[in-house]
Amino acid sequence: MEKRKPYLSAWEELSGNKTMIFLAGPRQAGKTTLAKMIAGSFSNSLYWNWDIPDHRKLFIEDPAFFTGLVRKDSTKPLIIFDEIHKYRDWKNYLKGVYDQFSEEYKFLVSGSGRLDLYQRGGDSLAGRYYLFHLFPFTMAEISGGNRRLSDFLKNPLELSMKDAKQRENSWRQLADLSGFPEPFLSGRKTTYRRWSNTYSRQLIREDIRDLTQIKSVQDVETLYMLLPSKIGSPLSVPSIAENVKVSYNTVRSWLDILERFYLVFSIPTWTGKIARAIQKERKYYLWDYAKIDSAAARFENMVACDLWRATTLWSDLGMGNFSLHFIKDKEKREVDFLIVKDGKPFLLVEAKLSETQPAKALIAFQKSMRIPAVQLHEGSEGYRMIPNGSDKLLIAPAWHWLAELP
Secondary structure, eight states: OTTOHHHHHHHHHHHTTOSEEEEEOOTTSSHHHHHHHHHTTOSSEEEEETTSHHHHHHHHHOTTGGGGOOOSSSSOOEEEEESGGGSTTHHHHHHHHHHHHTTTOEEEEEESSOTTTOOOOSOOOTTSOEEEEOOSOOHHHHSOOOOOHHHHHHOTTOOOOTTHHHHHHHHHHHHHHOSOHHHHHHTOHHHHHHHHHHHHHHIIIIIIHHHHOOSOHHHHHHHHHHGGGGTTSOOOHHHHHHHHTSOHHHHHHHHHHHHHTTSEEEEEBOOTTOTTBOOSOEEEEESSGGGOOOHHHHHHHHHHHHHHHHHHHHHHTTSOOEEEEEEEBTTOOEEEEEEEETTEEEEEEEEOSSOOSOOHHHHHHHHHHOOOEEEEEOOSSOOEEEEETTEEEEEEEHHHHHHTOO
């Protein structure tokens, strides 16, 4: 489970076609560890981190410092740039490095700020890199069945009930400790509490403050502390603005920053071919979901994390243009998740903590959209396959179906 196999496979796939690869994801999700795992497959490698003063000094004195690498053989070296997006002119620097040295080296660029969105000006890096994301542990990684994406796309309702107790235990551990490697691998609630109490505070007061020049860091912390009680419903930005005593646009800007630094992620409504669909609403979810008090909301958040990891990685690997949404209409019927592939609805997913009877909204939207549907719960019993017109609706324990996600 600690080997991060899905992400090592992503590196192998992408680096075979491009010499510069970006690796983005939440802070403390294991990017540095993964980078060093990747380096272990190279005879010649160099790890560099902007946050290490001696490394930063080396860079300032000689931007081409990596050319002095002492090599063990003639194979192409791997150069790892960690957190280089904190350097003001990082895009121009990497553009120059790629243009001059891409034939001689491979480059892995990692960071907890959004490398794909973060803007500091400078020339575009378009066409010079591939990007993939690393996230905290999810069910598919720690208890996965190694199902191929091509098989999943043919039949997303297929699942295996193997290793039932092990999978359930892993799910319970994720619920208690989150998927971040440090607290999860400790197996201890006390470790999680200590870790969680400092994680967001350090990220907001260090990375976000330093890289965005936000002065009201305590208000951003307040906003983040309000979010666990808002999980599971579309977020009311006016209500949040009133609570924090700032403007609507300020709250919207802060939410974008929380997303950029991977404290949260959000999904929009899907409006294509949905009669009387609600538009422009978003639901927000946490990566540190173990802090959510409501069992139902935490359950939905955990499902969201697995689906977000899956759709993001599939898109990173060029398997299609995948996106994650929810559905809600003006009659207040709602389905928690909709996976969209290449602009077309592919799969409906409903998260119901203890409900094993099919949700009426899920039945209704499946009939109108004519796509497969899944309802996930935390029950320990087996699964059911229910006909809904010419389509089928799977009702199953979350840990079994999510473990089979490619």
